[in-house]
Amino acid sequence: MLVFIWMCVMTQAFMPGGLAIAQAHATAYEARLRAELDNPPLIGAASHVARPLRPLKALAA
Secondary structure (H helix, E strand, O other): OHHHHHHHHHHHHHOOOHHHHHHHHHHHHHHHHHHHHHOOOOOOOOOOOOOOOOOHHHHHO
């Protein structure tokens, strides 16, 4: 995270149009973080494995 902030500061300071570039990066980064918070992954070592969808009737039985 610190490297990302440093990169944004350097971009703003030394690149023409750097503010717009840094703002686009920050917006994309914020969107990714918000998506992770809104849809938390499954807990555990197999969180990357998609669970098969089962009907609610099968879950109730």
